[in-house]
């Protein structure tokens with residue numbers, strides 16, 4: 001097994017050497033060769049989830065997945081090969097959320113983590129950490145005259161576009177706020193990311209945007225939505241036109257993911273449920289009873305990194321190893337949810353009621369090391 005893993009890691013090294021553009025082209029070929037399967041899917045949602053819960057396969061083998069998709073560390077790698085992540089978020093009110101997402105990506109093992117935020121938020125975020133690359137490019141309505149909106153919007157887009165092809169994944173929404181002009185600009189950024197085939201994890205206010213404009217992600221297999229209880233409720237009401245059904249949660253989630261064209265949804269809660277419209281998996285390993293704000297932001301940054309690693313893993317053909325499911329977005333969600341829960345439990349053991357999001361971030365490394373040692 002170890003030699004197989006070594007062989008796969010060598011293959012992975014080769015792939016990491018390829019440019020981001022080539023990697024995305026490979027992914028496109030795979031996608032078109034194996035288009036979204038649900039069109040020819042015969043089984044009903046009920047049959048599928050019954051079958052899954054019948055053989056008790058709802059709970060993912062998260063530790064195995066985490067170990068399998070995490071690339072080994074070696075001296076031949078150059079900066080950037082372990083992942084370049086960008087968070088689009090951060091405004092006057094919220095500077096913590098984009099910081100939590102971006103720093104978590106670095107703590108897990110990404111090489112570079114960018115933040116695209118408003119000018120007000122940028123200096124604050126930079127002062128939290130010199131590790132982050134912070135772009136003060138977003139504008140809110142109050143700072144833009146009506147007649148300047150078009151030119152400002154074009155400028156914002158051009159600033160982000162300069163970097164777009166280099167990113168392995170975007171995280172859209174932590175601490176973004178709900179300013180209408182800002183959200184219009186972010187819609188354009190999302191359209192460009194989609195054209196460039198860059199994966200997106202959509203969280204927080206990004207979900208507010210997407211719920212009101214589903215076309216931004218609908219039918220895009222590289223989109224991941226990470227709703228909390230409120231955000232999920234809004235999605236269900238908008239898409240399925242009904243209320244959240246706690247009794248048949250996996251079926252409803254499967255149905256929601258299908259209706260949005262096969263995007264992957266990570267429904268956060270006591271157990272995390274994950275579906276891409278084809279399969280449903282849960283991650284319920286013990287986390288923490290502390291519900292301090294910001295844990296969802298850690299999760300979005302974590303999912304972005306694991307999704308990128310899972311994509312590389314699958315693109316190299318290493319998916320032959322016995323992990324299931326095989327969709328990179330689902331694997332990224334499972335790994336991210338498991339790591340956050342483990343880190344939260346370690347932080348809680350140390351800090352009890354005083355546990356804060358920063359304490360959980362400080363446990364991400366130990367948590368990953370326990371599952372997947374660096375050497």
Ligand SMILES: NC(=O)C1=CN([C@@H]2O[C@H](COP(=O)(O)OP(=O)(O)OC[C@H]3O[C@@H](n4cnc5c(N)ncnc54)[C@H](OP(=O)(O)O)[C@@H]3O)[C@@H](O)[C@H]2O)[C@@H](O)CC1
Pocket residue numbers: 093094095096097098173174175176177203204205228229230231293294296297
């Ligand atoms: N430090 C920072 O900068 C952080 C910034 N953040 C950023 O804030 C922005 C808005 O995101 P959000 O999560 O506050 O908005 P949303 O989901 O509408 O919740 C609003 C209210 O809903 C309720 N509520 C929540 N959970 C519930 C539950 N399980 N069951 C029932 N009710 C529940 C609860 O209301 P209450 O109980 O007070 O009535 C809660 O206050 C977004 O950009 C995000 O990224 C955060 O990431 C945190 C760290």
Ligand SMILES: Nc1ncnc2c1ncn2[C@@H]1O[C@H](COP(=O)(O)OP(=O)(O)OP(=O)(O)O)[C@@H](O)[C@H]1O
Pocket residue numbers: 204227228229268269270271272287288291292293294295296297298299337340341
């Ligand atoms: N009742 C719970 N029991 C255990 N873990 C939970 C519970 N609720 C949420 N979590 C975990 O906490 C993490 C964050 O979920 P939460 O619902 O707090 O997100 P959020 O509201 O978006 O957070 P944020 O404050 O960052 O916006 C998820 O990984 C989820 O698994």
Ligand SMILES: [Mg+2]
Pocket residue numbers: 203204228296297
């Ligand atoms: Mg949140």
